[in-house]
Amino acid sequence: xxxxxxxSPRVTGRTDEAATPxxxxxxxxxxxxxxxxxxxxxxxxxxxxxxxxxxxxxHTQNAHNHGARVGRVSSSSRSRRALKHxxxxxxxxxxxxxxxxxxxxTVAAIVCGVFGWLSxxxxxxxxxATATATIATQYGATDPGVLPLVNTRVAxxxxxxxxxxxxxxxxxxxxxxxxxxxxxxxxxxxxxxxLQTRSTxxxxxxxxxxxxxxxxxxxxxxANPEQPLERNTSVAFKDSDLWxxxxxxxxxxxxWTGDRNSHDVIIIDTQTSEHHSNPVTLSLSWKRTDxxxxxxxxxxxxxxxxxxxxLFATVFSLxxxxxxxxxxxxxxxxxxxxxxxxxxxxxxxxxxxxxxxDHILSRRKREGRRRHAGRSASAGSASRHEKKQNGLARLSxxxxxxxxxxxxxSSTSLHPAVSDxxxxxxxxxxxxxxxxxxxSTATPSAQSxxxxxxxSSSLSGPAGSTGPINPQPASHHPTDADVRxxxxxxxxxxxxxxxxxxxxxxxxxxxxxxxxQQGAQHGKTSTTNSSTTNPATSDxxxxxxxxxxxxxxxxxxx
Amino acid sequence: xxxxxxxxxxxxxxxxVSAVALSACVVGxxxxxxxxxxxxxxxSASAQxxxxxxxxxxxxxxxxxxxxVHQADQKKDVHALQTRLSGPELAIxxxxxxxxxxxxxxxxxxxxxxxxxxxxxxxxxDWPRSIFVITSTTAxxxxxxxxxxxxxxxxxxxxxxxxxxxxxxIRLPQFEVPSIGSKQGTAQDSGLVMTPQQAVRLYARxxxxxxxxxxxxxxxxxxxxxxxxxxxSVQKGVAANAGSQSQVFTPDVSDLKIMxxxxxxxLVVARIDSVWMRSAGEGRQAxxxxxxEKALFGGQKATSSIRVRYVNVVALYxxxxxxxxxxxxxxAEREPVEAKAL
Numbered sequence: 001x002x003x004x005x006x007x008s009p010r011v012t013g014r015t016d017e018a019a020t021p022x023x024x025x026x027x028x029x030x031x032x033x034x035x036x037x038x039x040x041x042x043x044x045x046x047x048x049x050x051x052x053x054x055x056x057x058x059h060t061q062n063a064h065n066h067g068a069r070v071g072r073v074s075s076s077s078r079s080r081r082a083l084k085h086x087x088x089x090x091x092x093x094x095x096x097x098x099x100x101x102x103x104x105x106t107v108a109a110i111v112c113g114v115f116g117w118l119s120x121x122x123x124x125x126x127x128x129a130t131a132t133a134t135i136a137t138q139y140g141a142t143d144p145g146v147l148p149l150v151n152t153r154v155a156x157x158x159x160x161x162x163x164x165x166x167x168x169x170x171x172x173x174x175x176x177x178x179x180x181x182x183x184x185x186x187x188x189x190x191x192x193x194x195l196q197t198r199s200t201x202x203x204x205x206x207x208x209x210x211x212x213x214x215x216x217x218x219x220x221x222x223a224n225p226e227q228p229l230e231r232n233t234s235v236a237f238k239d240s241d242l243w244x245x246x247x248x249x250x251x252x253x254x255x256w257t258g259d260r261n262s263h264d265v266i267i268i269d270t271q272t273s274e275h276h277s278n279p280v281t282l283s284l285s286w287k288r289t290d291x292x293x294x295x296x297x298x299x300x301x302x303x304x305x306x307x308x309x310x311l312f313a314t315v316f317s318l319x320x321x322x323x324x325x326x327x328x329x330x331x332x333x334x335x336x337x338x339x340x341x342x343x344x345x346x347x348x349x350x351x352x353x354x355x356x357x358d359h360i361l362s363r364r365k366r367e368g369r370r371r372h373a374g375r376s377a378s379a380g381s382a383s384r385h386e387k388k389q390n391g392l393a394r395l396s397x398x399x400x401x402x403x404x405x406x407x408x409x410s411s412t413s414l415h416p417a418v419s420d421x422x423x424x425x426x427x428x429x430x431x432x433x434x435x436x437x438x439x440s441t442a443t444p445s446a447q448s449x450x451x452x453x454x455x456s457s458s459l460s461g462p463a464g465s466t467g468p469i470n471p472q473p474a475s476h477h478p479t480d481a482d483v484r485x486x487x488x489x490x491x492x493x494x495x496x497x498x499x500x501x502x503x504x505x506x507x508x509x510x511x512x513x514x515x516x517q518q519g520a521q522h523g524k525t526s527t528t529n530s531s532t533t534n535p536a537t538s539d540x541x542x543x544x545x546x547x548x549x550x551x552x553x554x555x556x557x558x
Numbered sequence: 559x560x561x562x563x564x565x566x567x568x569x570x571x572x573x574x575v576s577a578v579a580l581s582a583c584v585v586g587x588x589x590x591x592x593x594x595x596x597x598x599x600x601x602s603a604s605a606q607x608x609x610x611x612x613x614x615x616x617x618x619x620x621x622x623x624x625x626x627v628h629q630a631d632q633k634k635d636v637h638a639l640q641t642r643l644s645g646p647e648l649a650i651x652x653x654x655x656x657x658x659x660x661x662x663x664x665x666x667x668x669x670x671x672x673x674x675x676x677x678x679x680x681x682x683x684d685w686p687r688s689i690f691v692i693t694s695t696t697a698x699x700x701x702x703x704x705x706x707x708x709x710x711x712x713x714x715x716x717x718x719x720x721x722x723x724x725x726x727x728i729r730l731p732q733f734e735v736p737s738i739g740s741k742q743g744t745a746q747d748s749g750l751v752m753t754p755q756q757a758v759r760l761y762a763r764x765x766x767x768x769x770x771x772x773x774x775x776x777x778x779x780x781x782x783x784x785x786x787x788x789x790x791s792v793q794k795g796v797a798a799n800a801g802s803q804s805q806v807f808t809p810d811v812s813d814l815k816i817m818x819x820x821x822x823x824x825l826v827v828a829r830i831d832s833v834w835m836r837s838a839g840e841g842r843q844a845x846x847x848x849x850x851e852k853a854l855f856g857g858q859k860a861t862s863s864i865r866v867r868y869v870n871v872v873a874l875y876x877x878x879x880x881x882x883x884x885x886x887x888x889x890a891e892r893e894p895v896e897a898k899a900l
Binding site: 112125143144145173176179234239261263292 | 611
């Protein structure tokens, strides 16, 4: 939109992006304070309070570019409507997020947390699993694999009203003992507190029956009846050589330790007879090794749900436009110098070379100036190139009344002017700086082709790139005071780094942009006095440039 | 306006309640899952290949047997042997005790050293089970003993079934360590020079022909040599008296204690009974030929014939089938158990 060139009476304008400052602006006082202007001022203050933006350039342009503000009015109201419409839709989604989803997630997180706490506390499973069973038959035995069922270490405890015997043996030894006997088998766990039992009759193996028949040694032809016969009666349970360990009492407790593949079993002789029954209560206790993950799972779920709830309640429920960073912060980042009263620091860092700092500063200034020059409300529609051109044109128009270069002045510097700090010629630079500053304020830096060192190019390169400074363009109506103020601020901004000033031997108080008619010469003179002799190579170009500028000044001065 | 607010409030309440209910259902569903109980792995007991007894169990068995033997030795009580002895050793030891009692002389062959040099533990799951124990040499430098503990059935205990004195300087085959266990052999084991049953029979024949040529597959050992010398001398004496003598060796092949060695051979411990009939000439009396026989004979009236029963226990090593492999005895024991005048 080409609003910046159209002169029109100043009217109240509103735009979110080009909020204007309300700080002291002397030039305002000189204008007729109409009611509209007062209204505008109030509106601006309100905007400022809301957005907190300060831009002296914007304000200055407000002072000069009435038309821009007009254009801005229409565009801004359009943008507001557009934003509102889009914001309506997004705010509905935000509402849903905030009012429906977030509470659900919060409640779910709380419930998870509660369950996790319960699982870890009151509902925590017993770390020791004790399972019991009662053996009523004469013999009872566990199956192989039952002893190391839960853990490789088990505490065995058995009690009965009468003495009984409990032995630990291998599974085959127990089977041999229990052959042809009905006994109670402990096969496993029904649950964590009960052992599973079964009544079984173990068939005798064939070898057993054969060995019984040959229990007597085959006697030779003439059997000797006097030969002492061995006793072939069965040994008592507790005397058997089969058991690894055997205990006989009314209450037996022992600990068994082995590996998971062990075939050891417990065999119990309850010594039940026809006269009395002696049921034995057997209990096996293991320390449970399966750590319950339930509390952990619940805790993790609760945290995740809580995080999601927080996200939904805050980030997702924001309207899209609100999610964007506050404009004033963005502007502050891009153009800190445009804020009133802010000191331009070494934005590139302490160790960065001067030209980097200069470049950043000039770029910021450029972008800020272009923005405040009346860019369209839909940000980002203009390309950078266009912006540069617009800003350049505006600036040229401000300071040059005859020459208006709307195109990119590429004639003067066709190559990027690389400044090698090591090879810098301070004297030459000073001279050039004087000339360049008298000729134009920031137009050299607006050379779009020179993406590198714009500030130094204005100092070391050909200074007369864009023509003389015209502080009184015919198209604009700045007063001398305005111009002075403007230039003063410009000088402060451009040469904001203390090092730069020092290197150039410039005094911060020195005004390069003294009254244009005479100021250029004076400024130049005052600065060249402090510089050393120029090298011969740059003398000629300096002289030429100087002459050119002088000519232009002369032409302008009329 | 109020209605609107109420509606909103109701809606909010409904939302909250539904959220809580849904969450509780889901979370409770997850939490209701309990840990399942573990199940024992179903493995048959016969798949076990661990030794039948642990070393501690073996030591306990030895201690009990030694205690029994020692007690019987002290009291010279034959009946005390019956709790922990069986087989040929029961017969031999009973006779030895009897001899000791009557002759009032202790038999050094009855000494059983307490220190164990090697245990050979079986790994099979059936009965009868045998444990071979090799002792060290005795205090008086007698050679070590090979003890055979036998458990006939599950309801029985291990008993000292056989005891042989190892030949001096003999090299025994290698066996697996007790933590691994060795397999028990059978009478019909193949892959050897001959089956254990054949080896025992052959050795019995060799004993029969001790004073003559012994079968080729049997290696001549000191036991056979001494047996041959004994027979020769007795034969000479009997022949001088115009008498006769004969000894018949009968192996008990149904009750062999066999343990497989690590090199694939079999160590066979067998009982070979022998009956020695000696007849004196006309008008002569057949007398006991040794102190032991004399002790056993006791106060019987000597007649022209005497029958002495011997129990021989031999330990044979049957090597794996190979060229020029022979069966050799590693130890033997011979004891008269009865002497009777006929």
